[in-house]
Each structure stands twice: as C-alpha cells, then as structure tokens.
Amino acid sequence: MNDRPTPLLRAEGLVKTHHGEGAPAHAVRGVDLRVARGEFVAVTGPSGAGKSTLLHLLGGLQRPDEGSYWLDGERTDGYSEARWAVERRKRIGIVFQFFNLVSNLSVADNVELPALLAGLSPKQARAEREELLAELGLAGKERSMPGELSGGEQQRVALARALVNRPPLLLADEPAGSLDSKGTREVMRLLSRFHGRGQTIVLVTHDARLASAADRVISFFDGRIADDAELDGAPSRRAGTSGVLELRD
C-alpha cells in the first residue's frame, strides 16, 4: 500500500453508538473509508441511516467508540477537544443544514472571525473575506445580518466561512436540506466550482440531484456502506437522457 499517495482522509472500523433513552442506536457500524485529495464524495441514504453521524466523526464533532481515523496520514485518536477545534479552523471546513451563522454578527464578521482566530491579520482576513464574498455573489451584503438574508444567501455565507482558511477538506451536512429548488441548484453549482479547483469535499445528502454533482457516491444504509460507486457520467444507452424525455410518435 506504500505506493499509493496518502489519502487525505482514512477511516478504519469506525463505530458509533448513541445511548439515549430506549434502545442504543447503532448509528455507524464498522465503516472503512478513504478519500483522496481532490475527490468529491457524496454519502446518501435514508434519514436515520447514520450518515450525519459519520460526517460528525470525520469532522471531530463526535468521537468514535471504536476504530481509527487519519487526517492526511496523521492518526487523530488522541486529539483533544481543543485540538479538534484547531483542526476545524485550519484543515476542515464544515457547512450545516441550518447554516449555524452567528446571528448577532454581520456577514463580514461571520466570515472573518475564523480567519482571525486562525491567526490571520485583520487586513488579510478582510482581503480573504472580500474575495470569497465576491466569488459567491454576495458583494454588497457585508453589513447585512444573517437574519436579513434568504436561506440560499445564508448558506453561501456559511460556505465562505467554511472556506476562508482554505482548508484541504470541506464537509457538508445536508447543505441544501433547508433550501428550495433554486437554492439547491445554487449550492450544487458552487460545490462543483470549488471541486473543479481541487477542493476535496465530503457531502452528506439525501438529495440525489445534489449527490450527482460528486464523482463518487457512497450509499449508506443502517450504519454501513452498502455501495461505493464512481460516477463516470457515461452517456445513457437510450436516445435522450431519460425515459421522461422520450419522444413518441
């Protein structure tokens, strides 16, 4: 295995069980996963399959009960809470379904805060923020408060915040889950664009439209990987792109 480049992310035998009221919930039941640098991987499956838990394990938001996890070849088993916080600032960007913006900070401050915390000068942080907001079509919204923006706009701010420190890994947990069709397309377009520039992305979604933007789709069922498929985008055998578009005479 030494001839293969170090995967950006490697997990082996991950297990996570939630102990709440009632029977224990086996959210993740033995997951092995490798994601190479520059890959865009989508994890899909029914709600309750454990895919969000898996993403939380990959982002250090939860710790596995069993198994090991390497980030860029480095074993994370011994990482403290504080260490994970640093990783999430520098090496891992995360976007969530409900954006999780700081509601009493302006758009600009929401994006600059993680840059400042990561040690950028205020000037650098502002420059990065300006570039990202312009790129995401949010120029002119710097002074707005999150509550004044549409869902789609808030998710774009969250994306800017996640990417401001140029993390090698972007994790997205149902990023279009609370958006309408137009917002979903927008998120899809942006993820594809960043991926096109080499951003590694792991996306959890139940939306197949969003998942189809990825070049690899993992089907997650009952805490396990049921299928792991590269999408080659080979043209369909039929004329037209789907039976829905069939022309009858």
Added chain:
Amino acid sequence: MRLPLLALLARGPAHGYELKQDLEQLLGSAYPQPNVGQIYVTLGRLEKSGLIEGEEVEQSSRPNKKIYHLTDAGREELRAWFAEPEDEPRVRDEFFMKLALAPQTGLADQIALINKQRRQYLNTMRNLSKLAAAENRDNRIAHLLIEGAMLHLQADLDWLERCQEELEEPE
C-alpha cells in the same frame, strides 16, 4: 409527435424543416433531436387524415417545398388534446420484474440488483445535471423539462432506497 406538430401549426403555416427548428428551439438540448424524416412522415399522415393541408411552393434553385396549415378539423383535434388531462406515468419497468423474480431463480441477489440500478440512475442524474448546466439559462421550458426528469429520477432513487430498507436481511 402528431399533436405537437399541430400545435406548432396553430400559430401559422410552416414547412417541415421550420417545424423541426421550432421544436429544437423550444425544447433545447434536453429533448432528443427530432428526426426530420419522422417529421415529414408525420406531416404526411396528418394531411391524409385532413387535420392539415399542404401547398406546394416553387423554389427557383431547389426542389419545391410544401407549406402546411391547420384545418378546422385540426384545430378541433388540438382543442380536444388540451381539454384532456394525461395519464400519470406508471411504474412499469423491467427492473421491477427483475427485483420481484430474482429470489426464486437463485441467479441474482436483490441487493446487488438495487445497487446496480442505483448506479445507473445516479449516472443519468449526473448527465441531466450536466445538461442543465450547458443549457441556455433563459430557456425556461428546457430547464423545466430537465428538472422534471430529475425529480422523476429522484423519486425512483427514493423508491430504490425503500426497496433496500425492506429487503436487506436483518442480522
């Protein structure tokens, strides 16, 4: 094809090649390119059944072309078309029969069938996404068509998920 051609002629007379171009422009890249031969054949049948009438127009340097217009009967046919709702699409595909019959043959595994089918749908979904990205943004009809195809496919994928949940062996 019959009714769409009648509908295009409701606007005014046109010849076969114009109708092909109109269809292409309206529906964008999402639709299979209409075959011009198929259009001429359909126009011939529509004329025979009295729904349209053709008139030969002489062209100096090329063969004559035929300009068609809608007849009153054609207009009635079209009204009837618009008046009736369409049947809903049906689950009638071959995959369902494979899934239903696999266990008794001992030749295929249901979960493997589902996984294979999902890959096929996901690839089609990816192609539709690409098609949408390539289509002219202003062509709303074409985008609605692609979105319709994607939503159908999403439903098919959701259904595969249900099949998998039901059929996966509990340990």
